[in-house]
Amino acid sequence: MANIVSxxxxxxxxxxxxxxxxxxxxxxxxxxxxASILAVMVVRFDDDGVWPPAGMPALPVTLLWxxxxxxxxxxxxxxASRAAxxxxxxxxxxxxxxxxxxxxxxxxxxxxxxxxxxDRGLDFSQHLYAWTFYxxxxxxxxxxxxxxxxxxxxxxxxxxxxxxxxxxxxxxxVAMYWHFLDVAWIILYLTLLWAAGSLx
Amino acid sequence: MTMLDATRPDDAAPEPxxxxxxxxxxxxxxxxxxxDHKRIGIMYLVSVLSSFLVGGIFAxxxxxxxxxxxxxxxxxxxxxYNQFFTLHGAIMVFLVIIPSIPAAxxxxxxxxxxxxxxxxxxxxNLCSYYLWIIGAICAVVSLTVGGFDTGxxxxxxxxxTTSTGGVIPVxxxxxxxxxxxxxxxMNFVVTIHKLRPPGMTWFRMPLLLWALxxxxxxQVLATPVLAITLLMLIVExxxxxxxxxxxxxxxxxxxxxxxxxxxxxxxxxxxxxxxxIISEIISVHSHRHIFGYRFIAFSSVAIAIFSFLVWGHHxxxxxxxxxxxxxxxxITFSVAIPSAIKIFNWMATLYRGSIxxxxxxxYGLGFIFLFTIGGLTxxxxxxxxxxxxxxxxxxxxxxxxxxxxxxxxxAMVGGLHHWWPKMFGRMYNExxxxxxxxxxxxxxxxxxxxxxxxGSHGMPRRYYDYASEFQIYHVISTIGSYIMAAGFFWTLYLxxxxxxxxxxxxxxPWGGRxxxxxxxxPPPHDNFKTTPSVGDCYDxxxxxxxxxxxxxxxxxxxxxxxxxxx
Numbered sequence: 001m002a003n004i005v006s007x008x009x010x011x012x013x014x015x016x017x018x019x020x021x022x023x024x025x026x027x028x029x030x031x032x033x034x035a036s037i038l039a040v041m042v043v044r045f046d047d048d049g050v051w052p053p054a055g056m057p058a059l060p061v062t063l064l065w066x067x068x069x070x071x072x073x074x075x076x077x078x079x080a081s082r083a084a085x086x087x088x089x090x091x092x093x094x095x096x097x098x099x100x101x102x103x104x105x106x107x108x109x110x111x112x113x114x115x116x117x118x119d120r121g122l123d124f125s126q127h128l129y130a131w132t133f134y135x136x137x138x139x140x141x142x143x144x145x146x147x148x149x150x151x152x153x154x155x156x157x158x159x160x161x162x163x164x165x166x167x168x169x170x171x172x173x174v175a176m177y178w179h180f181l182d183v184a185w186i187i188l189y190l191t192l193l194w195a196a197g198s199l200x
Numbered sequence: 201m202t203m204l205d206a207t208r209p210d211d212a213a214p215e216p217x218x219x220x221x222x223x224x225x226x227x228x229x230x231x232x233x234x235x236d237h238k239r240i241g242i243m244y245l246v247s248v249l250s251s252f253l254v255g256g257i258f259a260x261x262x263x264x265x266x267x268x269x270x271x272x273x274x275x276x277x278x279x280x281y282n283q284f285f286t287l288h289g290a291i292m293v294f295l296v297i298i299p300s301i302p303a304a305x306x307x308x309x310x311x312x313x314x315x316x317x318x319x320x321x322x323x324x325n326l327c328s329y330y331l332w333i334i335g336a337i338c339a340v341v342s343l344t345v346g347g348f349d350t351g352x353x354x355x356x357x358x359x360x361t362t363s364t365g366g367v368i369p370v371x372x373x374x375x376x377x378x379x380x381x382x383x384x385x386m387n388f389v390v391t392i393h394k395l396r397p398p399g400m401t402w403f404r405m406p407l408l409l410w411a412l413x414x415x416x417x418x419q420v421l422a423t424p425v426l427a428i429t430l431l432m433l434i435v436e437x438x439x440x441x442x443x444x445x446x447x448x449x450x451x452x453x454x455x456x457x458x459x460x461x462x463x464x465x466x467x468x469x470x471x472x473x474x475x476x477i478i479s480e481i482i483s484v485h486s487h488r489h490i491f492g493y494r495f496i497a498f499s500s501v502a503i504a505i506f507s508f509l510v511w512g513h514h515x516x517x518x519x520x521x522x523x524x525x526x527x528x529x530x531i532t533f534s535v536a537i538p539s540a541i542k543i544f545n546w547m548a549t550l551y552r553g554s555i556x557x558x559x560x561x562x563y564g565l566g567f568i569f570l571f572t573i574g575g576l577t578x579x580x581x582x583x584x585x586x587x588x589x590x591x592x593x594x595x596x597x598x599x600x601x602x603x604x605x606x607x608x609x610x611a612m613v614g615g616l617h618h619w620w621p622k623m624f625g626r627m628y629n630e631x632x633x634x635x636x637x638x639x640x641x642x643x644x645x646x647x648x649x650x651x652x653x654x655g656s657h658g659m660p661r662r663y664y665d666y667a668s669e670f671q672i673y674h675v676i677s678t679i680g681s682y683i684m685a686a687g688f689f690w691t692l693y694l695x696x697x698x699x700x701x702x703x704x705x706x707x708x709p710w711g712g713r714x715x716x717x718x719x720x721x722p723p724p725h726d727n728f729k730t731t732p733s734v735g736d737c738y739d740x741x742x743x744x745x746x747x748x749x750x751x752x753x754x755x756x757x758x759x760x761x762x763x764x765x766x
Binding site: 013 | 443
């Protein structure tokens with residue numbers, strides 16, 4: 001289109017602004033997660049009863065395995081970013097494919113944990129314990145899906161060896177977002193464990 | 201294509217070869233898919249003003265209904281009245297005041313004042329606009345499926361149990377509008393950090409940019425909390441989870457805490473950019489360097505920070521612990537400090553200035569007067585014992601209308617007059633503008649000052665019926681609202697008329713020094729052909745009137761030559 005004006009002087013200024021924008025976006029998302037965690041804590045403090053309440057299943061151990069998978073995906077994403085910074089396009093391709101596979105595996109495990117709990121009768125409208133589980137994991141899963149979609153595009157371009165050492169903005173943005181989701185999940189998971197009385 | 205020549209800012213004359221953003225490309229698509237911040241700003245302006253008309257009609261319906269105790273307008277019963285005030289509040293807050301200055305005026309002037317070609321993420325900017333449109337459509341949809349009568353605050357348990365069918369669509373709409381606001385805020389923060397040209401240091405930025413920056417921080421950090429709260433509200437209403445229902449282990453006050461954690465900062469989203477506009481107007485139209493630049497700049501940031509710490513003052517009667525009430529009351533009083541700093545600095549700027557009494561300046565002076573009343577009456581509401589008496593009365597209604605409308609909206613209209621010549625390249629009729637201001641100002645005070653008296657006599661807000669002793673105040677208030685409506689319609693007329701018959705505007709009609717007055721009116725498509733050089737944007741000693749220009753020119757002998765084009 002003829003009427004596009006790029007506000008930036010050069011690609012590096014654009015990358016720097018993009019990274020900063022992503023940081024602001026992450027700060028904004030962090031407020032969503034912080035408020036959600038706070039809501040869960042308030043609800044838990046208000047309830048004098050024992051969690052999980054009688055007749056409701058405890059948190060599945062699947063969550064621990066999915067946590068490990070998510071951590072691993074964050075680590076492989078770091079390797080992918082380093083490869084991109086070196087200009088190692090084949091390394092980038094390898095590590096992006098592995099990261100994407102781990103990300104999808106994480107989502108699958110979360111889905112499995114959900115269906116398992118549904119089968120075991122954890123009805124979210126029955127007790128706030130059930131609601132907090134579905135609420136926090138669901139909120140996180142939506143954001144993971146929102147990360148996997150751009151990650152698919154980035155991986156597809158990495159597979160075509162489409163990135164260069166100078167130009168790999170997509171990799172940088174996906175990496176920032178992905179590490180944020182990793183940290184957010186650990187805090188959410190600890191909150192769930194605490195609310196379910198499994199921490200101490 | 202002309203160069204923006206810093207030593208010769210006389211390319212204001214609309215020679216045919218001067219490109220301007222309004223005529224750069226033509227056709228519906230060139231506007232609907234534009235990435236130009238100026239066009240997006242204009243689209244916001246039209247959309248916001250249209251919403252203002254709708255919200256204003258509901259306001260007039262409310263005031264007319266309250267002319268007499270009991271039913272007044274045939275066919276309007278108490279339930280319909282509840283929908284009127286809910287719609288008035290929701291439209292004015294979420295569709296008008298929050299986006300009015302940042303998204304409409306801010307989008308237009310921020311990059312130009314900064315000396316940038318556009319905002320950092322032009323596509324995201326257009327996305328924000330369409331999110332606004334989708335949010336507005338959701339609000340319209342809610343009207344077709346039964347409306348909603350929760351009040352604009354959507355308090356639980358009423359919002360989860362009311363039989364009106366429009367609650368979910370409108371809450372979804374506000375959720376989407378929230379993202380529009382977040383993305384605008386992100387764009388502004390990154391633009392101000394990353395697109396300042398050489399020489400534009402933080403402390404050379406016009407104060408409007410400081411205000412928009414502080415506003416953007418609130419938009420980015422507070423709005424997500426509203427988003428998640430509204431999401432919880434939707435789920436609660438659909439599935440009856442019990443999150444806000446004590447019978448099921450939930451906490452009804454939790455909703456209020458979350459709602460006000462956003463909505464108190466939101467009132468600073470409304471007022472901070474207004475204060476920024478006033479800093480510009482007062483300084484430019486009194487042709488005097490702004491007094492206490494750093495104090496005004498930092499007080500904007502201080503207000504943004506304080507805004508996150510005072511939400512509890514909306515809940516003094518909601519059953520918070522007395523300790524919390526005292527703490528929130530104390531922090532609330534401290535907001536008075538940065539607000540007063542601004543007022544005193546504006547007064548000091550006016551002192552011995554060479555004041556032009558024109559429409560923008562009148563709106564500026566009107567702002568100082570109205571904001572002082574609005575701010576000082578806030579102290580009565582922040583004081584615990586008087587708040588018990590005044591809570592949920594017309595005193596509160598009057599207080600926040602003085603701040604939201606008398607201050608935020610008046611500043612918006614003042615800013616509109618101030619930048620109108622820049623936006624459209626036409627001068628409005630000054631005499632007509634002053635008549636418009638007078639009607640609005642008188643009408644506003646007649647409407648809302650009366651409501652302070654109503655409230656302190658004990659008239660509760662949101663009531664359809666009232667004791668006959670209140671009628672005289674209600675009648676005066678309603679008459680005032682008609683005067684104000686006449687003023688706004690008159691203002692609309694004079695601005696639209698100027699587009700057709702107004703004098704061609706010079707580049708710098710007021711004697712401003714900030715960068716937007718150095719490009720042509722209207723500005724060219726990409727704002728600056730060369731990276732502009734930046735001086736002290738409040739140093740008016742180098743600004744002089746030029747008869748041949750029909751406007752002011754800036755003698756830039758103190759400046760280094762502009763850098764060559766990239």
